[in-house]
Amino acid sequence: MEIVDRVLAGDRRALARVVTLIENGAPEARAILAALHLRGGHAHIVGFTGSPGAGKSTLVTQLVRELRRREQRVGVVAVDPSSPFTGGAILGDRIRMQELAGDPNVFIRSMASRGSLGGLAASTRDVVRALDAASYDTIVIETVGAGQAEVEIVRAAQSVVVVTVPGMGDDIQAIKAGILEIADIFVVNKADRPGADQTAAELRMLMSLDTHRAERQWKPPIIKTIAANGEGVPALADALANHQRFLAESGQLASRRGQQARSEILALLNQALLDRLRAAVAPAEWDQLVEEVIARRTDPYSAAAILARRVGLNVEG
């Protein structure tokens, strides 16, 4: 396909068009992405998550500058999984990032939730896939917050950076809830504020509680940065390079890719199930079944079994 060749050749307009096709869920995107997938696998994919207000966007901007100094081509996918109602919070930060957009070796795209979280996670994976095929050296996935949705999204990364700030208080709780386990690198940003050392110590303490950490063979470094003036950003870039090397040499890159491929295939399979259901069961029939369940004339397990047979899933029991 011509558009595939143009993306592979580094044509930014072709890339932007593919990203738009992905965002719109256009059916023709799939064949393009299948072809692009076969040509990818070279980029270092980095995810950034952490509380809103931790300065992630400024930090990513500075990291992009540092990686440009190291002559890398860099892609940034900024993802806001908040609902459309609360969406837009990320916009102010995005405007600031536009200063990088004049650089032909930097590609930035914001994505917001238009439907399900599953849909957004899938779109993010596909945009990263297109950037990877287009030979960006590092691709940053930046999320707006640090909830379950963000964790879901940064799972597509090879190296996950969790950004905190001094004096987190309750935020430590938020970090505990599932984020600690996925961190490969911790950043204490705004490290000129009081309490930076204490926050670093708290993170070290939390890490010591992680019973699975030893088997991972990697001890996440804790890096202090002041994104506003760039302090600590070269150290962050070094830590990312170290982690990339570790992943390759330990064999964990392959196992991470395997897990990611597995969960992507399962997500696609679930989407196929929903498509099949839409084709096989008329809305009126669906409504009728739901009505029976809420009127307590049948139960949800029996209703699901009926639908399973209708879509061709042969379930016993």
Added chain:
Amino acid sequence: MEIVDRVLAGDRRALARVVTLIENGAPEARAILAALHLRGGHAHIVGFTGSPGAGKSTLVTQLVRELRRREQRVGVVAVDPSSPFTGGAILGDRIRMQELAGDPNVFIRSMASRGSLGGLAASTRDVVRALDAASYDTIVIETVGAGQAEVEIVRAAQSVVVVTVPGMGDDIQAIKAGILEIADIFVVNKADRPGADQTAAELRMLMSLDTHRAERQWKPPIIKTIAANGEGVPALADALANHQRFLAESGQLASRRGQQARSEILALLNQALLDRLRAAVAPAEWDQLVEEVIARRTDPYSAAAILARRVGLNVEG
């Protein structure tokens, strides 16, 4: 089934056994739950969510006392969707709740994540179903935090209470991320602390931004409580009774139940897909397919299409 009859008759030991079967994912639970479903539909199901440290557990304890004064039978399902690694934070609060456990008209059960979030959400729904059939008047689902996982879990409720505290700062951000839309009642707990009025004002402001609020016809009240001494708890119980009445009279109870039944059926269908996949595709074959994808000899879309055919989903395209 004898155990069904005993649960319906109010036998607590039978109920506890059913809950344990649910937690263990025992196959015999399904037929019991199907029978119990047909006899439920009378309870008011209330969900509590909000930041860790907001005092949810104390507040729920006080609410249970207030509802007991109103001669209701009350069930509490306390859910911690954190990973096993971070689990246990809720335990201290649970111990405090034991003081209620001597009351034969109160049933309390804590549930922690043992596997997937989907699994925990399904188990929570099933425990609520059993309590409903056992004729508890109000069933409280209490979550430990306020992330995406918690939102997923409290979606099973008819009335959702979001608990905040004065001086939330970044917490307002957390509330914005998907929680505001699901709140039927706001509580500003620890209202004797400075800033309670300001927090209430911020919530009112956030609500005014919700463009879908008008069509819901319900304006969430903001209730100030001091859970430690019970202040404001009767007002919270009144607000819950008001919302229950509103749901019934507006027809929104039926539409909420319809949405909940629909999403439960879809979740059960996805589980059936996974069961079928496990039966139809050997682990070695799975591994081979994943290997082909990460070696870039095939793409994830083609791999998913192969599996879809294997499980009997006839997908074209």
